[in-house]
Amino acid sequence: xxxxxxLAKDSFNYGYLSKRIYKYIHPxxxxxxxxxxxxxxxxxxxxxxxxxxxxxxxxxxxxxxMFLAYLIPFGVVAFAALQGVLRYLNDYLTNWTGQKVTNDVxxxxxxxxxxxxSKFYDENSSGIILTRYWSxxxxxxxxxxxxxxxxxxxxxGAFALIGVMLYxxxxxxxxxxxxxxxxxxxxxxxxxxxxxxxxxxxKIGGNITTDFNETYSGNKxxxxxxxxxxxxxxxxxxxxxxxxxxxxxxxxxxxxxxIMYTIASFGIAFVLAFGTYLVLSGQMTSGSLLSFVTxxxxxxxPVKTLGNTLTGxxxxxxxxxxxxxxxxxxxxxxxxxxxxxxxxxxxxxSLENVCFEYVENTPVLKNINLKASVGExxxxxxxxxxxxxxxxxLIPRFYDVKSGSIKIDGIDxxxxxxxxxxxxxxxxxxxxxxxxxxxxxxxxxxxxxxxDEDLERVIKAAHLDEFLNEMPDGIDTEIGERGTSLSGGQxxxxxxARAMLKDSPIVILDEAxxxxxxxxxxxxxxxxxxxxxxxxxxxxxxxxSTIKNADKxxxxxxxxxxxxxxxDELLAREDGFYKRLYEMQFAKxxxxxxx
Numbered sequence: 001x002x003x004x005x006x007l008a009k010d011s012f013n014y015g016y017l018s019k020r021i022y023k024y025i026h027p028x029x030x031x032x033x034x035x036x037x038x039x040x041x042x043x044x045x046x047x048x049x050x051x052x053x054x055x056x057x058x059x060x061x062x063x064x065x066m067f068l069a070y071l072i073p074f075g076v077v078a079f080a081a082l083q084g085v086l087r088y089l090n091d092y093l094t095n096w097t098g099q100k101v102t103n104d105v106x107x108x109x110x111x112x113x114x115x116x117x118s119k120f121y122d123e124n125s126s127g128i129i130l131t132r133y134w135s136x137x138x139x140x141x142x143x144x145x146x147x148x149x150x151x152x153x154x155x156x157g158a159f160a161l162i163g164v165m166l167y168x169x170x171x172x173x174x175x176x177x178x179x180x181x182x183x184x185x186x187x188x189x190x191x192x193x194x195x196x197x198x199x200x201x202x203k204i205g206g207n208i209t210t211d212f213n214e215t216y217s218g219n220k221x222x223x224x225x226x227x228x229x230x231x232x233x234x235x236x237x238x239x240x241x242x243x244x245x246x247x248x249x250x251x252x253x254x255x256x257x258x259i260m261y262t263i264a265s266f267g268i269a270f271v272l273a274f275g276t277y278l279v280l281s282g283q284m285t286s287g288s289l290l291s292f293v294t295x296x297x298x299x300x301x302p303v304k305t306l307g308n309t310l311t312g313x314x315x316x317x318x319x320x321x322x323x324x325x326x327x328x329x330x331x332x333x334x335x336x337x338x339x340x341x342x343x344x345x346x347x348x349x350s351l352e353n354v355c356f357e358y359v360e361n362t363p364v365l366k367n368i369n370l371k372a373s374v375g376e377x378x379x380x381x382x383x384x385x386x387x388x389x390x391x392x393x394l395i396p397r398f399y400d401v402k403s404g405s406i407k408i409d410g411i412d413x414x415x416x417x418x419x420x421x422x423x424x425x426x427x428x429x430x431x432x433x434x435x436x437x438x439x440x441x442x443x444x445x446x447x448x449x450x451x452d453e454d455l456e457r458v459i460k461a462a463h464l465d466e467f468l469n470e471m472p473d474g475i476d477t478e479i480g481e482r483g484t485s486l487s488g489g490q491x492x493x494x495x496x497a498r499a500m501l502k503d504s505p506i507v508i509l510d511e512a513x514x515x516x517x518x519x520x521x522x523x524x525x526x527x528x529x530x531x532x533x534x535x536x537x538x539x540x541x542x543x544x545s546t547i548k549n550a551d552k553x554x555x556x557x558x559x560x561x562x563x564x565x566x567x568d569e570l571l572a573r574e575d576g577f578y579k580r581l582y583e584m585q586f587a588k589x590x591x592x593x594x595x
């Protein structure tokens with residue numbers, strides 16, 4: 001599934017979102033509730049200060065009550081100090097729970113990500129994956145608690161101030177509440193625009209991240225082909241598009257504040273005029289009017305905060321919905337219920353009428369029938385793009401066949417538990433991926449329970465000792481991201497040693513020496529020969545000696561198995577496909593080997 005097609009269609013279904021997020025909030029529910037409870041008096045204390053102005057005006061300034069003259073200022077300071085302590089506790093609890101919830105969501109998403117199949121990574125760029133699996137949950141799960149806290153604090157503050165207003169004059173309070181309700185209308189209008197802008201920002205953000213990743217990984221191609229300006233222009237366009245989307249949202253959202261202030265100013269003007277009339281007519285005191293007007297002015301802050309918070313929550317709900325859409329994406333390649341667990345192979349691996357296509361109605365493999373018995377080596381050769389690597393990808397179920405079946409000991413691999421299947425297969429690719437860390441750490445990925453004796457054995461068998469002795473820290477040398485501090489031949493030998501340490505009964509070699517020079521290829525081939533001993537091997541290779549010594553050679557052309565036999569049998573066929581291929585591609589290699 002393409003991630004850019006998941007566009008948060010349920011982002012305003014608040015019941016659905018609450019139900020989905022509750023799973024991650026539940027473990028921290030006590031702290032979350034405690035934080036929200038503390039948020040209540042934080043907001044309510046604004047009302048206390050506004051209320052204090054009434055007795056201060058009526059009792060102190062007019063009636064000259066000196067006791068209250070000292071008590072009220074002291075009380076205001078005490079309440080402010082209490083509010084500060086509560087605000088600190090509230091901020092700490094909200095950040096603690098927000099980080100915990102965010103981390104749990106990220107871990108769950110990453111666990112989902114590492115179990116996705118190859119097709120998922122084929123369809124989605126690195127940038128969109130990073131944006132969706134990292135940025136969206138960060139914005140959603142942490143931001144929602146921050147905004148809920150602000151919403152409750154501002155809401156309680158608003159209710160407290162409205163309570164003070166009602167206490168002083170229900171007539172004036174009625175005006176204030178009506179104005180308040182009208183002021184919130186703009187927040188409801190812009191929901192859809194926020195959703196559309198957020199989705200566009202997500203797409204553009206993914207493209208920008210991809211630009212960085214491709215610039216890093218493809219720096220040599222960019223330099224060699226003078227693509228610096230091309231790459232810059234592409235990035236500049238993404239930045240410009242991002243600016244346009246953000247400014248489009250600003251144009252639609254920025255008018256909220258001035259409209260809300262304008263609406264509120266009409267309310268204040270009416271309150272001042274009507275309030276003056278009530279004071280002069282003896283229906284309320286000067287202190288009540290002062291307290292009321294202060295409450296109304298203080299109400300500006302929670303009203304403004306509530307408006308911004310509601311706008312922020314809409315953005316968060318979009319990110320939250322996109323996050324939950326990721327949980328709903330399942331890998332197409334997964335274990336069936338009651339799948340079979342295998343431990344080694346007794347008969348062999350067979351491909352029976354296998355058909356496959358990456359793109360619908362574009363066949364890559366057509367009715368392939370091929371068997372490798374236990375201990376046999378089957379070489380797969382053919383022109384580039386004929387489907388050789390596809391066979392190597394289908395055996396460990398990186399993809400599933402469209403029709404037909406691949407069987408191990410007569411069991412369809414789709415009926416074998418996935419971890420069990422892959423535990424019995426080792427793969428060495430043309431360009432093997434090494435992880436950031438040391439050589440030891442990369443080797444142990446083949447078998448985390450390997451002993452030092454096991455490591456020593458595979459180091460010798462893979463001819464790693466020829467260069468490990470020259471490394472500053474030997475096997476514990478840091479090799480950098482993707483193993484960039486090693487040569488191509490050294491990386492291949494580390495990958496072969498890793499496969500040796502895994503010691504799986506089935507080995508797949510996908511053109512493991514094709515990218516190496518003759519000297520490196522010769523050393524790596526020795527390591528491969530050691531890896532292949534007593535294994536069932538599928539090898540896609542350009543090296544003549546490996547193909548010549550194979551028990552069977554399968555010739556694939558345009559997705560079909562056109563010839564099958566030993567090296568000598570296939571060379572004996574007049575006008576045979578393998579013979580022509582041998583004469584064109586391998587005769588020159590034969591001279592090199594003979595030398």
